[in-house]
Every structure is written in structure tokens, then in C-alpha cells.
Amino acid sequence: xxxxxxxxxxxxxxxxxxxxxxxxxxxxxxxxxxxxxxxxxxxxxxxxxxxxxxxxxxxxxxxxxxxxxxxxxxxxxxxxxxxxxxxxxxxxxxxxxxxxxxxxxxxxxxxxxxxxxx
Numbered sequence: 001x002x003x004x005x006x007x008x009x010x011x012x013x014x015x016x017x018x019x020x021x022x023x024x025x026x027x028x029x030x031x032x033x034x035x036x037x038x039x040x041x042x043x044x045x046x047x048x049x050x051x052x053x054x055x056x057x058x059x060x061x062x063x064x065x066x067x068x069x070x071x072x073x074x075x076x077x078x079x080x081x082x083x084x085x086x087x088x089x090x091x092x093x094x095x096x097x098x099x100x101x102x103x104x105x106x107x108x109x110x111x112x113x114x115x116x117x118x
Contacts, residue, residue, distance in 0.1 A: 009094075009095070009098065012090075012091045012094060012095075013091075015087060015091070016084075016088055016091055019080075019083065019087050019088075020084060023077075023080035023081065023083075023084050026076050026077070026080050027073070027076070027077055027080070029076075030069075030072060030073035030076045030077070031073060033069060033072070033073075034066070034069035034070060034073055037065045037068075037069045038062070038066055038069070040065075041061065041062030041066065042062060044058055044061075044062070045058035045062050
């Protein structure tokens with residue numbers, strides 16, 4: 001049991017760290033995409049600034065792109081958080097099982113010590 005715990009716990013911790021890293025990377029990508037889209041929309045709006053109606057349309061489109069990017073970033077972030085929570089929950093369950101096994105093993109050892117001393 002102890003060997004199994006020793007081999008499983010580090011893997012679970014590595015997996016949890018990987019999930020956190022993935023989440024951070026996904027958030028960074030979403031933010032970079034939002035910034036790129038914002039820069040693109042701003043640049044487009046600046047090119048079209050010569051006519052008032054076109055400028056208004058470009059600003060509206062830029063706002064829509066920004067809003068869509070923010071919504072996409074939010075969805076990605078929430079999805080990553082849910083996934084990380086699920087994996088960490090599984091890790092918690094496994095650790096609780098391992099801890100229970102350790103306690104049972106210690107109780108058995110303590111019972112043997114008591115039998116030997118009696």
C-alpha cells in the first residue's frame with residue numbers, strides 16, 4: 001500500500017500542477033487573443049476614421065469583438081477552473097483513501113505492539 005501511495009501521490013501532484021499550468025496558459029492565450037483583436041479593431045477603426053458613419057460602425061464592431069473576446073476568455077477560464085477543480089477533487093479523494101490506509105496500517109502495527117507487550 002505504501003509503495004502504491006508513494007508512486008501515485010507524486011503523479012497526482014504532477015497532474016495537478018500540469019492542470020494549473022495549462023489553465024494559466026489558456027488564460028494567457030485568451031488574453032493575448034483579446035488584446036490582438038482589440039489592437040486589430042482599433043487599427044481598423046483608425047483607418048476608417050475619415051468618415052463619421054464608418055467610424056461609428058468600426059467602433060461598434062470593435063466593441064462587439066472586444067465583448068466576444070471577453071466572453072470567450074471567461075468561458076475558457078471557467079472551463080479551466082472547473083477542470084482543475086475536478087482533478088483536484090479526485091486527488092483529494094485519493095489522498096483521503098491513502099490516509100485511511102495509512103491509519104489502518106498504523107493501527108495494525110500498534111495492535112501488534114500491544115499484543116507483544118502483553
